[in-house]
Amino acid sequence: MKREELISLLAGDGPVNEACRKALEQGASFHIWDGLVPASNLAPAYRAREAITRDRGIPTLGFAAAVETLNALAEQPVRLGGVTQLDPPYYFQLFLSADATTVLACIGVDQQHQG
Template sequence: MDRAQLIALLDHQDDAYQACRAALTGGSPFKIFDGSLPASHFADIYRVREIHTREKGIPTVGFAQAVEALYALGEQPLQVGNVELAEPPYYFQLFFSAETSAVVACIGVDQQHHSRR
């Protein structure tokens, strides 16, 4: 998948998708990983991560909505990818339909928290 295709897939109007799309438009690097796992696998992991970020006061965007979407997808296979914005440092976790024809969830996590420790 090229950059333009990924930007086109980030067509939702919520904050996480818009911020990720802006990062890609600005040239941020991205990766899409081979292989897939059931959405339920990711839902359990990211529910714990969402709780952790909230408890630590780490700013995020789209986290709760993404976890809900992952649970709703049940056993559907998903692929993952990411986008890393350098300034300000933000990490976007993307979840794709198995054939990568749609982004089904997007999470953004502020990385400045890590550099302040």
């Protein structure tokens, strides 16, 4: 996938999509993985991660909404991607449709507060 394609997929509203799109526009690195995973396999892990980041006071964007989306998708296959912004350090976890034509959900995690 080309950078411009991913930027256009993040055209939706919301602070996490906007922040991820801006990071890409400013040159953040990104990767879209080839494999597919049922959303139901991801939802419990990301629910636990959301609780951990909240308990540790780590700033995030879109976490709760992404977990809700993964739950709602049930057995639908999801493609994963990631965007790494170095300054300030922030990581965006992307959940895309199987054909990588739609961003289903996005999570942003502040990396400055990682322990």
